[in-house]
Amino acid sequence: MKRCTAAIVTWMALLGPALALADDQPKAKPEGQKKAGQLPTSPSDVFAELYEHLADSIIEIRATEDNLVKGLLVNYHAAAQRHLGQAGRGNERVMHLEAAATEITNIANEGDKRVQAVRQRLKEAGHYHQEDAETQEDYMFIDSKEKKELIALAQKVGRMGEDAAPADLKAVANELRNVFTKAIGRE
Amino acid sequence: MTVRLACARSAAWRLGIALALAAACASCRQPDDASLTGETQSNPAPRTAAASDAPKPSAAHPADSYAAPDQTSPPTPIQPYFTNIAPQAGLTATLYCGGPRKDHILESVGSGAAWIDFDEDGRLDLYLVNAWALDEEPSQVRERGRNVLYRNLGDGKFEDVAAQASVDDDSWGCGVCAGDYDNDGHVDLYVTNFGPNRLYRNRGNGTFEEVGQAAGVADDGWGAGAAFFDADLDGDLDLYVVNYIDCTWESVLAAQRTHVWQRTVKVMRGPFGMRGGRDRFYRNNGQGAFEDATEEVGMSDVAESYGLGVIASDLDHDGDVDVYVANDSNPNFLYRNNGDGRFTDIGSWSGCAVNSEGAAQGSMGVEAGDLDGDGVEEILVTNFARDYTTLYHNHGGLLFEDISVRQRLNDFTFMPMGWGCAFADYDLDADSDLVLVNGHIYPQVDEAPQLKESYHQAPLLLENQKGRLENVSQSAFDAALRVSGRGLAAADYDDDGDLDFAVTAIDSPVLLLRNDAPRRGSWVKLRLLNAQGSPAINARVQIAAGGVTQTREQRSGSTYQSQNALELHFGLGDADTIDTITIHWPGGATSQHHNLPANRTHTFQP
Numbered sequence: 138m139k140r141c142t143a144a145i146v147t148w149m150a151l152l153g154p155a156l157a158l159a160d161d162q163p164k165a166k167p168e169g170q171k172k173a174g175q176l177p178t179s180p181s182d183v184f185a186e187l188y189e190h191l192a193d194s195i196i197e198i199r200a201t202e203d204n205l206v207k208g209l210l211v212n213y214h215a216a217a218q219r220h221l222g223q224a225g226r227g228n229e230r231v232m233h234l235e236a237a238a239t240e241i242t243n244i245a246n247e248g249d250k251r252v253q254a255v256r257q258r259l260k261e262a263g264h265y266h267q268e269d270a271e272t273q274e275d276y277m278f279i280d281s282k283e284k285k286e287l288i289a290l291a292q293k294v295g296r297m298g299e300d301a302a303p304a305d306l307k308a309v310a311n312e313l314r315n316v317f318t319k320a321i322g323r324e
Numbered sequence: 325m326t327v328r329l330a331c332a333r334s335a336a337w338r339l340g341i342a343l344a345l346a347a348a349c350a351s352c353r354q355p356d357d358a359s360l361t362g363e364t365q366s367n368p369a370p371r372t373a374a375a376s377d378a379p380k381p382s383a384a385h386p387a388d389s390y391a392a393p394d395q396t397s398p399p400t401p402i403q404p405y406f407t408n409i410a411p412q413a414g415l416t417a418t419l420y421c422g423g424p425r426k427d428h429i430l431e432s433v434g435s436g437a438a439w440i441d442f443d444e445d446g447r448l449d450l451y452l453v454n455a456w457a458l459d460e461e462p463s464q465v466r467e468r469g470r471n472v473l474y475r476n477l478g479d480g481k482f483e484d485v486a487a488q489a490s491v492d493d494d495s496w497g498c499g500v501c502a503g504d505y506d507n508d509g510h511v512d513l514y515v516t517n518f519g520p521n522r523l524y525r526n527r528g529n530g531t532f533e534e535v536g537q538a539a540g541v542a543d544d545g546w547g548a549g550a551a552f553f554d555a556d557l558d559g560d561l562d563l564y565v566v567n568y569i570d571c572t573w574e575s576v577l578a579a580q581r582t583h584v585w586q587r588t589v590k591v592m593r594g595p596f597g598m599r600g601g602r603d604r605f606y607r608n609n610g611q612g613a614f615e616d617a618t619e620e621v622g623m624s625d626v627a628e629s630y631g632l633g634v635i636a637s638d639l640d641h642d643g644d645v646d647v648y649v650a651n652d653s654n655p656n657f658l659y660r661n662n663g664d665g666r667f668t669d670i671g672s673w674s675g676c677a678v679n680s681e682g683a684a685q686g687s688m689g690v691e692a693g694d695l696d697g698d699g700v701e702e703i704l705v706t707n708f709a710r711d712y713t714t715l716y717h718n719h720g721g722l723l724f725e726d727i728s729v730r731q732r733l734n735d736f737t738f739m740p741m742g743w744g745c746a747f748a749d750y751d752l753d754a755d756s757d758l759v760l761v762n763g764h765i766y767p768q769v770d771e772a773p774q775l776k777e778s779y780h781q782a783p784l785l786l787e788n789q790k791g792r793l794e795n796v797s798q799s800a801f802d803a804a805l806r807v808s809g810r811g812l813a814a815a816d817y818d819d820d821g822d823l824d825f826a827v828t829a830i831d832s833p834v835l836l837l838r839n840d841a842p843r844r845g846s847w848v849k850l851r852l853l854n855a856q857g858s859p860a861i862n863a864r865v866q867i868a869a870g871g872v873t874q875t876r877e878q879r880s881g882s883t884y885q886s887q888n889a890l891e892l893h894f895g896l897g898d899a900d901t902i903d904t905i906t907i908h909w910p911g912g913a914t915s916q917h918h919n920l921p922a923n924r925t926h927t928f929q930p
Contacts, residue, residue, distance in 0.1 A: 235670065242672035245682065246655070250627030253654065254600060257628070262583040262593035264686040264708045265653035285682040288673070295673035296723055 206247055206277050207321065213243040214317045218310060221294070225306045230299055238295035241313060244320075245287035247276045283320050290316070406785075406801055406825070406837035413836055414482045415450070420469040421830045423458035425767065428579035429569065429594035430496070430518055431458070432765035433548065433632070434743070434810030436885030437826045437834060438500040439817065440511050442489065443530040447476035448817045448889050450826055452834055453497035453515055463577045468494040471515065476817060491524050491532050493517075499811075499885030503552030503561045504858035505539075506612050511858055511890065516547025516565060518573075540614045545570065545601045549690075551881030553636035553645045553862055554910055555621065556665030560608040561861060561880070564623075564647055566631035567601025569594065581768070586775055589768035595652050600628030603649065607665075622659075622667045623647075629654040633690040635882040638862060639701060640722045643912050645862050648676070650687035650705050660722055676703055676716040680726035685711050689812070689884030693747025693756045694875040696791050699866065701877065706742025706884070709764060709777065713737035713745070733786075736795045740781050741765065744812025744884040748823045750785065752895030753844035754872045758786040758793065761827050761884070763808030780806040783827065783837075800841070807832050815889035821847040821923060823893050828886070845897040846922040852878050852892065852907060853929045859890035860930070864908040869922070870899030896922050 177183045220237035224230045243249045248256060276284070294309055410416070422431025435453035442449050454469030470492045474482035486492035496518040502511050510526035520542040524532035536542035545567035552561040581590040602625040606614035618624055625631070633650035640646065644661035648671075651657065655678050658671035671677035678684050686708030692701040695715070703716040703724060712734040716724035728734055740762035747756040762781035769777040785800035786793040807829035814823050817836070822843065827835040852863040864877040876892045896902070905917045909930045920926055 235668075235673070238673035239670075242677075246672075250625075250629075254626060254628040257596055257630075257654065258599055260596035262597040263585075264595065265684060265711070281682065288678065288682045291673040292675055292723075295670065296721075 203277060209248060209252065210244055210278060210317070210321060213240045213249075214313070216240045217244070217313060221306055221310045221313075224297075224301065225303055230301065234294055234297050234301065238291040241287055241291035241294060244317065245279060245284045245291065247279050278320050280320075283316055286316050287313075405799065405840045407840050408802070408805060408835045409480070409838045410834055410836040413480055414484075415474055415834050415836055417452065417454070417472045417484065418469070418831065418833055419452060419454050419828055420457040420467065421455045423460045423463070423466075424831075425460055425581065426592055426765065427460070427463070427581055428576045429592050429598070429765075430546070430571070430576050432592065432830075433498060433568065434763075434808070434830050434885070435497050435828055436499045436744075436811035436883075436887070437813040437828050438502055438513065438887030439813050439815035439826065439889040440502050440513065440887065442473065442511065442513075442526060442532075443475065444510070444528070447478050447819075448815045449476045450474040450482065450813075450817070450834070450836075451491065451500060451513060451887075452828065453500050453811075453885070454494075455496045455498070455518075457831075458577075463579075469497075470494045471497055480818065485530075489531050490534065493522055493534070495519050495522070498547055499549050499566075499881075500887055501550045501552060501881035502859075502887045502890060503861050503880040504854075504856065505552060505561045505563070505608060507560060507854075507856045507858070509857040514541070514550050514552070514563065514565075516543075516550050516885070518546045520544045521547050521550075521565065535612075539612060540616070541565070541606050543567070543604055545604075548632045549634040549650075549881055549885055551634050551636040551647075551879070553647075553880060555605070555607070555645060555661065555667075557644060557911055558608075558610065558665075559911070560610050562608045563606040563614060564634055564636060564649075564881075565604045565606065566634050566649060567603055567625075568630055568632055568652070570599040570601050570628070585766055585769065586772075588772045588775055589766065591766040591768050595630040600625075600630045600654075602626075602628055603631050603634075621665060622662075622669075627651075627654065629657070631657075632688050633705075633882070633884055635690050635692050635703075635879060636862065637692045637701060637877055637879060637882075638864060639692065639703070639718065640720065641700065641864070641908075643908075645910075646722065648690060648692070648703060650690040651684070652688065653684060653686045653708070655684045656687055656690075656705065658722065658724075670722060674722050674724055675719075675726070676724035679712075679714055680729065685714060687714075688741075688743045689745045689761075691745045691747055691882050692877070692879075695747065695756050695758075695788060697755065697872065697874065699873065699875050701875065704745050704747070704758065706737075706745050706760060709739060709741040711738065713742045713760060731793045733793070736784060736786060736793070739777065740784065743810045744827065744886055746812055746814045746825070746883060746888065748814050748825075749893070749895035750823055750839060751787070751841050751844045752822060752847050752897070754870065754874065754895050754897035754899070755788040755791075756874075757788045758784070759812065759814070759825060760784040760786070761809035761812045763810060763829060765808075778806070779808050781809065782806050783809060801837075805835070807835065809835075810884060811886040812883050813886040813888050814883075814893075816849065816893060817889075821849075826886075845895050846900055847896055848894050848902060848920070848922050849925040850892040850894075850905070851925060851927040852909075853927060854910070855930065857929070860910055861890075862910050865892055866904075866906045866908075867894055867902055868904040868906075869894075869896045869902045872897060872899075891925070 177186050217237045217240035220233040224233035438451040439448045452472040454471050457467040459466045473486040475485045499516040510528040512526045513524040515522040523536040525535045548568045549566040555562040583593045585591045605618045605623045607617040629651035631649050631651050635648050638645050646661050647659040649657040657669050658674050659667035660670050687705045689706040691704045695702045700718040705714045714728045717727045741764050744761035746759045764779045767779045770779050784797045787796045809829045811828035813826045822839040824839045825837040852860045854860040861880050900922045902920045907915045
């Protein structure tokens, strides 16, 4: 609530002077006469101008989010491959396999638990249910088919156990790389 | 997480507590300690004066006409039937949950029920958690509902003794679980609230003392499910508390319906778009108090996952208790107990965090039970409307598989919104059936017939027919029995040998569904007590009778914000003798008992 109030205050601070300024200006000139750098001439102009700037910001923020999520995914993938490699070397194999499995599910979910806590606040209000297309289209890079593949792969890795053969470990590492490359590369 | 409440509300709470602590129940009977001292008692004191070792036939109870099935002809089709006898029994208090429009998600979650024998007179009593009634315009509190403790009088009637027992709190209540946290031999109650939770220490004389703050468990978030269990095997019960959403009372009163359901009606917002609550693990220090050890044991809820339900169960049978949390609209947690009192969440790759499509579901209630008779418990999770209840088959080793579609749960449970749930052998044919409580959260669905949804919904009874679930709900429940159901608590409250169900519902009195179904077999109930004489939480039993082996575990919490009776009930089919009972006690001891008669209650201690 405090955060929400702060945002409203900020916007009011921006809007108030702009509207006051607009009211002081002469009436709108015919289209085409407005020059670069010219102040808006009516409240409607002010709002349109503000929205223009807001849109620029939103687009920039979306691009930033894309890059951030891509960075997260690369990080999870690297961590999963590292754990699989360490599992292959035999030291604390089960621990590393389980850690790799967790990292793979982080890729599947496009985020770990901490990221989930942030992202759920940004979602459209409502509950998850199967017909909720908006919720299902939540992910930026991983589609539902890839998510299912990754979860299945995580289950496989998590269950490989102490006796996992090196060839099997190599196979799951390759499988992970393929799915990951496909998901990231498509974007 | 903190629920920031208006000062006036806090003041009213203090007044409520002061009132609640005023009275004591002098008429409560002392426990029959002599009946609890033996290693094995095949003929314990009955719960009621009328009860004996064998069920009594009753004209009003067609179930008692059971006869051994004719082996040469197919069994006669059974028409199960549950009758709501709450009004006749005196269970009339309305359980509130906000205003009629349900503008805020707090007004959607309802409250739970617990079956406990609080006064140790041998009869199961019913504790009901209550919330508040709100007016809409202006949005304000109309009435603060008080929690109710219905004492079972043994003649089919109950009386409210909450005030005398000092448990008539008027907080906005949510869930309840039971367990003897202080090892004094008496079952205590933990109640979750929107606001500080309560821990009611059972004094053993029919009254309770509220010690939540002093004991360090007055968690002030928005509590939902909770469960006692011994996480570190040190002989005392620790506590897991699920917290749903982090929001303020002011936001509840100011809420507007701005979310559009199915592009049709405006409904409450959430949980998406809101900050989730953080679950807590409280470690019992053995001195009557707890410490918040959430981070230390590896249960940090950094996902803030809108948790609602929890079961604490030794799901891999390795001798320590694991924890499964049902999260609304987010992946569920499976905390593996590492054996040293620490936990690792392996839900994401264990096969039980999301459904077979990889989708997190809007999970509410959760229960575990052995549906297929293989000796390990499946996990059952109830979910939001337009999604199915999920059954995770237990492959052992904490590896699970979603078999809901195989069991046709996608057909039976897709449209209803599921909450309380139970594995229960309602017809005594020696397997576990499923009981599911339903009810929508959006009253506005009733304004749009094209949605084919209803705010008030019927429960479901799914009968286990040789491992395959069949929907027998139409013959199980009266067509008029439709409520916005939430909590479910199973118990043989009338000691006639079959399981009955208490169902809580939004803005409604509780339902008491008496089991009047024709019986397919005999039964047995097991009371598993610890050294102090209170229920041994997480004791697990395998019972072999008539060539069938069944597994049950005695748990605190589970279902949805509710507590089943702390005794284990088995249907036995046509067996009249139990060949072997194997009990796995908390802490690792095992005991075996042979050739015990059916149709009675047996009590065991390690």
